[in-house]
Amino acid sequence: MKTTLEVKNLHAGIGATKILNGLDLVVNAGEVHAIMGPNGSGKSTLAQVIAGHADYEVLDGSVRFNGEDLLELEPEERAREGVFLGFQYPVEIPGVNNAYLLKAAVNAKRRHLGLDEIDAFEFLKLAREKMATLGMDPIFLNRGVNEGFSGGEKKRNEILQMAMLEPRLAILDETDSGLDIDALKTVAAGINELRDPTRAIVLVTHYQRLLDYVEPDFVHVLSAGKIVRSGDKSLALELEKNGYEWVKEAVNA
Amino acid sequence: MTSTVINQDLFTAAVEGLPPGQLSSHRSDAAKLFSVTGFPTARDEDWKYTRLDGAADLSNDWLASLAQHSTSTEASVMLTDAQLAPTQSINADWIIVHNGIVDAAALGQLKLPTGVNVSLIGEDSEHLALTTDSPMSAFNAALLTDGLRVRVANNVAVKKPLGFLMVDDDRSRVTQIRVVLELGDNAALRVVECALSSGVGPTFTNSVTQLQLAEGSKLDFLRLQNHALDHISTNRFVANIDKDATFTHNNFDFGGDLTRNDIVAIIEGAGASVNLAGLYLASGAQHIDNHTRVEHRVGPAVSHEEYRGILNGKSRCVFNGQAVVFEGADGTDANQANHNLLLSDQAEIDTKPELEIYADDVKCSHGATVGQLDETALFYLRSRGLDTTEARRLLTQAFAANILNLLAIDEAREYVKLQLDERVASLLGDERT
Ligand SMILES: Nc1ncnc2c1ncn2[C@@H]1O[C@H](COP(=O)(O)OP(=O)(O)OP(=O)(O)O)[C@@H](O)[C@H]1O
Numbered sequence: 001m002k003t004t005l006e007v008k009n010l011h012a013g014i015g016a017t018k019i020l021n022g023l024d025l026v027v028n029a030g031e032v033h034a035i036m037g038p039n040g041s042g043k044s045t046l047a048q049v050i051a052g053h054a055d056y057e058v059l060d061g062s063v064r065f066n067g068e069d070l071l072e073l074e075p076e077e078r079a080r081e082g083v084f085l086g087f088q089y090p091v092e093i094p095g096v097n098n099a100y101l102l103k104a105a106v107n108a109k110r111r112h113l114g115l116d117e118i119d120a121f122e123f124l125k126l127a128r129e130k131m132a133t134l135g136m137d138p139i140f141l142n143r144g145v146n147e148g149f150s151g152g153e154k155k156r157n158e159i160l161q162m163a164m165l166e167p168r169l170a171i172l173d174e175t176d177s178g179l180d181i182d183a184l185k186t187v188a189a190g191i192n193e194l195r196d197p198t199r200a201i202v203l204v205t206h207y208q209r210l211l212d213y214v215e216p217d218f219v220h221v222l223s224a225g226k227i228v229r230s231g232d233k234s235l236a237l238e239l240e241k242n243g244y245e246w247v248k249e250a251v252n253a
Numbered sequence: 254m255t256s257t258v259i260n261q262d263l264f265t266a267a268v269e270g271l272p273p274g275q276l277s278s279h280r281s282d283a284a285k286l287f288s289v290t291g292f293p294t295a296r297d298e299d300w301k302y303t304r305l306d307g308a309a310d311l312s313n314d315w316l317a318s319l320a321q322h323s324t325s326t327e328a329s330v331m332l333t334d335a336q337l338a339p340t341q342s343i344n345a346d347w348i349i350v351h352n353g354i355v356d357a358a359a360l361g362q363l364k365l366p367t368g369v370n371v372s373l374i375g376e377d378s379e380h381l382a383l384t385t386d387s388p389m390s391a392f393n394a395a396l397l398t399d400g401l402r403v404r405v406a407n408n409v410a411v412k413k414p415l416g417f418l419m420v421d422d423d424r425s426r427v428t429q430i431r432v433v434l435e436l437g438d439n440a441a442l443r444v445v446e447c448a449l450s451s452g453v454g455p456t457f458t459n460s461v462t463q464l465q466l467a468e469g470s471k472l473d474f475l476r477l478q479n480h481a482l483d484h485i486s487t488n489r490f491v492a493n494i495d496k497d498a499t500f501t502h503n504n505f506d507f508g509g510d511l512t513r514n515d516i517v518a519i520i521e522g523a524g525a526s527v528n529l530a531g532l533y534l535a536s537g538a539q540h541i542d543n544h545t546r547v548e549h550r551v552g553p554a555v556s557h558e559e560y561r562g563i564l565n566g567k568s569r570c571v572f573n574g575q576a577v578v579f580e581g582a583d584g585t586d587a588n589q590a591n592h593n594l595l596l597s598d599q600a601e602i603d604t605k606p607e608l609e610i611y612a613d614d615v616k617c618s619h620g621a622t623v624g625q626l627d628e629t630a631l632f633y634l635r636s637r638g639l640d641t642t643e644a645r646r647l648l649t650q651a652f653a654a655n656i657l658n659l660l661a662i663d664e665a666r667e668y669v670k671l672q673l674d675e676r677v678a679s680l681l682g683d684e685r686t
């Protein structure tokens with residue numbers, strides 16, 4: 001099986017604060033992994049380091065993507081190679097048109113792959129199709145990026161970007177939080193749509209709810225910057241029942 | 254040694270040597286005023302950050318040539334296609350002023366709507382008061398040979414914008430431009446002014462625009478300054494606004510070596526409304542200074558003002574926004590904002606709102622910010638595959654869009670946007686200077 005993401009002994013922090021402390025994670029193509037863990041344990045930090053946020057300093061270890069050293073690449077190069085991060089807090093960018101960004105993102109990737117740019121007509125057709133399946137009004141194309149979007153609308157917009165970009169590795173950081181029940185179902189359907197043997201998906205979540213709709217192959221618990229436990233989908237159910245304390249205790253014991 | 258002193262003998266000789274006519278008495282009155290003040294210097298609070306040494310040097314050379322009658326007063330060279338570009342892009346009735354000289358032949362050909370009268374100041378200034386409310390406007394009046402006077406009759410709403418193309422490309426000349434606009438009761442006019450120069454060497458333009466808005470009239474005035482990087486200009490706009498009249502001034506400064514704008518809106522009638530919006534983009538060693546002053550002499554009346562600046566390289570910009578609410582001007586609603594994007598740590602902005610309030614029942618607010626591009630937004634865009642250059646460009650354009658969106662003249666929107674996008678791209682390229 002092809003390994004998409006390989007994180008080895010990753011230590012990372014911000015300023016003097018160490019956040020990740022020797023994290024290991026392997027995600028193969030075709031797999032869906034869920035990462036759970038208490039607030040502040042480092043889940044978003046892991047996601048941001050993989051996407052290339054410059055504020056986080058990698059102190060030790062490695063991150064490989066399809067065998068390539070990911071840490072060597074600029075964030076935009078990672079994106080074009082097929083890494084997608086669905087932000088826990090999607091950024092509002094007033095004055096930058098949502099459709100413009102979407103199209104620029106698609107074309108950046110296409111150019112990288114040596115393909116022609118998508119024409120305006122094709123683009124609109126594709127975007128409208130994807131939006132329909134996500135239950136998004138096409139009017140959102142004309143708005144500023146996430147400008148004034150509700151929490152749920154922002155998350156859908158992230159999924160729309162993912163759907164348009166068809167990444168090789170999608171890391172969705174709490175894309176399920178802030179969604180109403182119906183939105184959760186449509187977003188889950190959007191994720192399942194992308195599930196295929198060539199693609200790896202990492203779901204960062206606090207809730208079993210999402211995992212009812214997108215069944216993970218593996219579930220990991222991240223605590224204090226490390227994966228402290230891994231299992232199959234039943235681990236998530238156990239966590240839902242018993243909280244994180246027993247995992248932490250088991251580690252400390 | 255550099256100095257802002259104008260040689261008095263040369264000045265007097267130059268004024269006296271200009272061809273006699275209707276402007277003669279205006280000139281000698283103004284010359285008396287100017288002789289007392291001379292150019293503003295760093296000692297003047299209003300000119301603390303903006304030095305006119307370069308303008309004074311050019312002026313002294315020019316005055317010397319005028320005194321010897323060695324300066325041609327004819328616009329000699331044809332305008333290039335590049336210089337004429339605005340007239341091709343913006344659908345307006347264009348009047349061309351080349352090196353301070355109105356293209357009278359072309360003006361004669363122009364079919365203006367009924368109720369609109371355009372004349373040459375030199376032939377139509379007998380009963381006209383030329384504003385000499387500042388040293389630079391007095392200097393302008395003292396040396397004036399040509400200019401435009403536009404009158405719109407009562408109740409005439411002019412559909413097509415009027416365009417002024419001001420091109421300065423004669424190195425031996427300092428140009429004094431004066432435009433007088435008089436709007437009758439309930440008249441409406443839109444004006445697009447494009448000011449260009451060609452980088453032939455240092456040049457200096459001193460312009461004055463007098464705007465008279467009678468009761469219920471409406472004026473939208475767009476000025477786009479895209480001078481070459483060796484051009485100095487001082488520009489004064491004075492608007493007197495009567496009852497229920499609406500004045501909108503959209504001011505875009507993209508070019509120039511040194512640019513100083515004084516925009517004065519005087520509210521003289523209740524129900525008036527003033528909208529000032531401006532955008533200045535500076536890089537390299539550019540210097541752009543905007544001084545605005547809104548006088549609420551009576552109330553109720555409204556004024557909105559928003560200026561934005563984008564600075565890179567070692568550029569320096571000044572924003573000074575005065576709002577004065579006179580005693581008894583109750584019901585005044587005045588707000589003002591100035592936001593700046595500082596893209597280089599060597600660029601400098603001095604921003605200062607000044608509120609003077611002498612009335613009781615007023616609503617006034619002001620705010621100024623100086624910031625950098627939002628790193629979180631930059632990362633978000635890059636995480637979608639956009640390179641840093643494009644991400645920065647998008648965020649910078651978005652910052653500028655707030656002012657572009659306030660542009661009142663739709664016919665000019667596309668052209669201004671194109672110029673803006675081009676200027677943003679060149680400004681960002683200057684980053685590491
Ligand atoms: N930019 C930052 N500056 C300072 N501290 C930070 C920064 N980013 C993260 N941290 C700290 O690192 C720790 C891990 O944060 P992170 O956002 O990765 O947690 P998380 O597991 O995603 O939490 P949550 O479940 O609440 O989203 C926290 O203690 C957080 O305060």
Ligand SMILES: [Mg+2]
Nearest residue numbers: 043044045088
């Ligand atoms: Mg998080």
